Amino acid sequence: LAKTTQPISMDSYEGQEVNITCSHNNIATNDYITWYQQFPSQGPRFIIQGYKTKVTNEVASLFIPADRKSSTLSLPRVSLSDTAVYYCLVVRAPSNTGKLIFGQGTTLQVKP
Amino acid sequence: ETGVTQSPTHLIKTRGQQVTLRCSSQSGHNTVSWYQQALGQGPQFIFQYYREEENGRGNFPPRFSGLQFPNYSSELNVNALELDDSALYLCASTFGQDSYEQYFGPGTRLTVT
Numbered sequence: 001l002a003k004t005t006q007p008i009s010m011d012s013y014e015g016q017e018v019n020i021t022c023s024h025n026n027i028a029t030n031d032y033i034t035w036y037q038q039f040p041s042q043g044p045r046f047i048i049q050g051y052k053t054k055v056t057n058e059v060a061s062l063f064i065p066a067d068r069k070s071s072t073l074s075l076p077r078v079s080l081s082d083t084a085v086y087y088c089l090v091v092r093a094p095s096n097t098g099k100l101i102f103g104q105g106t107t108l109q110v111k112p
Numbered sequence: 113e114t115g116v117t118q119s120p121t122h123l124i125k126t127r128g129q130q131v132t133l134r135c136s137s138q139s140g141h142n143t144v145s146w147y148q149q150a151l152g153q154g155p156q157f158i159f160q161y162y163r164e165e166e167n168g169r170g171n172f173p174p175r176f177s178g179l180q181f182p183n184y185s186s187e188l189n190v191n192a193l194e195l196d197d198s199a200l201y202l203c204a205s206t207f208g209q210d211s212y213e214q215y216f217g218p219g220t221r222l223t224v225t
Contacts, residue, residue: 032212034212041218041219042216042218042219043116043202043204043216043217043218043219044155044202044204044216045216046212046213046214046215049212049213087154089212091212093210093212094210095210097160097162097167097168097209097210098143098145098160098206098208098209098210098211098212098214099145099157099160099168099170100145100147100155100157100204100212100214101157102147102154102155102156103154104152104153104154105154
C-alpha cells in the first residue's frame with residue numbers, strides 16, 4: 001500500500017478553515033483515501049473517504065486532484081473541540097480484510 | 113443502538129503475566145479488529161475476526177491471540193507480557209470483513225511493569 005506523509009502538527013484559531021494535506025505518491029488504481037480523527041483518550045473516528053475530485057459531508061471536505069498523489073482534508077470554521085489527531089490512510093478495495101494502516105497523523109491544536 | 117465498549121479501562125500487569133481484554137461490538141456488527149497504540153504513535157493492526165474466525169493478522173507474535181463469540185463480543189489475550197506491550201489497546205467493529213469505516217471503542221490502557 002502507498003505510504004502516506006502528512007505534517008506532524010498544525011496550529012489554528014477558532015473560526016478559521018484548516019486544510020491538512022497528505023501525500024501518497026505511490027497510490028494504486030484501486031486505492032481509496034480515508035481520514036480518521038482521534039481525540040485524547042478515545043479511539044479513532046471515521047471522518048470521510050474519497051477516490052477522486054471532491055467529497056463533502058457534515059464534518060469535512062476531501063479534495064483529491066486528478067493525479068491522486070495527494071489529498072487535502074478541509075475542516076470549515078474549526079472550534080476548540082476540533083483539537084485532535086487526524087490520520088490519512090490509503091485503503092485498498094476490494095480486500096479480504098479491512099486492515100487499517102495508521103501513520104503518526106497530524107496533531108491539530110485549535111487556539112481561542 | 114449501543115456503541116463499542118471495552119473493559120477494563122485501565123490495567124496494570126507484571127512482566128511475564130497473561131492478560132485478557134474484552135470488547136463488545138456495536139449492535140449488528142459481525143467483524144471486530146484489534147489495534148495496539150503506543151504513546152504518540154498511530155494504532156497498529158493486530159488482527160481481525162470475522163464470523164468467529166481470524167481473518168487477517170498484523171506483525172504480532174503468536175502470544176497475541178483472540179476470540180470472537182456468537183454474540184459478536186470478543187477478547188484479546190496476551191501471554192508472557194513484555195514491557196513493550198504497554199499501550200492502549202483498541203477494538204473496532206464493523207459489518208463485513210472488508211469495511212474501512214470502523215467503529216472504535218475507547219480502548220484499554222495496559223501498563224506492564
